[in-house]
Amino acid sequence: MIVAAGREVSMTDALVYDLYEQGRRRLRRGQPRAAVxxxxxxxxxxxxxxxxxxxxxxxxxxxxxxxxxxxxxxRTVELDPTDxxxxxxxxxxxxxxxxxxDAAKYLKLxxxxxxxxxxxxxxxxxxxxxxx
Numbered sequence: 001m002i003v004a005a006g007r008e009v010s011m012t013d014a015l016v017y018d019l020y021e022q023g024r025r026r027l028r029r030g031q032p033r034a035a036v037x038x039x040x041x042x043x044x045x046x047x048x049x050x051x052x053x054x055x056x057x058x059x060x061x062x063x064x065x066x067x068x069x070x071x072x073x074x075r076t077v078e079l080d081p082t083d084x085x086x087x088x089x090x091x092x093x094x095x096x097x098x099x100x101x102d103a104a105k106y107l108k109l110x111x112x113x114x115x116x117x118x119x120x121x122x123x124x125x126x127x128x129x130x131x132x
Contacts, residue, residue: 016042016052023055032062043072050079054086061089066096077106084113092122100129 019042026035039056046052057072070093076086091106107123110116 016046016049019045020052020055023059027055027059027062032059035059036063036065047075048079050076050083050086053079054083054089057086057089057093061093066093069093070097082113084110084116084119087113088116088119088122091126095122095126100126104130 019038023035023039023042026032026038036056036059039052039059043049043052043056053072053076057069057076060066060069060072070090073086073090073093076083077090080086087106088110091103091110094100094103094106104123104126107119107126110119111123
């Protein structure tokens with residue numbers, strides 16, 4: 001055990017957190033493939049952490065690995081159905097995969113969970129494609 005932020009944490013927890021932070025930094029710097037490398041290591045150690053799955057989904061999506069992003073966002077939604085960004089990300093992946101009816105369901109949920117203009121725009125775009 002080590003002490004971090006005033007509490008004891010295991011070496012595994014500290015390693016996973018470090019990998020997570022490295023992944024986030026790499027994403028912010030516009031290096032999604034580099035982010036994927038470290039985030040996959042973190043998820044392998046803690047597969048039930050929604051925050052790790054969501055961030056990995058973001059990295060996959062940003063590196064054009066849409067099917068992998070879809071799976072990561074779906075896992076995040078499974079772990080935390082109220083995660084608005086995971087619902088949005090899953091909807092965007094489904095949209096990219098041409099599954100607009102499925103995408104609309106998750107985008108509508110994202111809009112209900114959080115009022116964000118990008119969520120509304122994505123939902124409007126998908127709904128327009130569904131109109132005859």
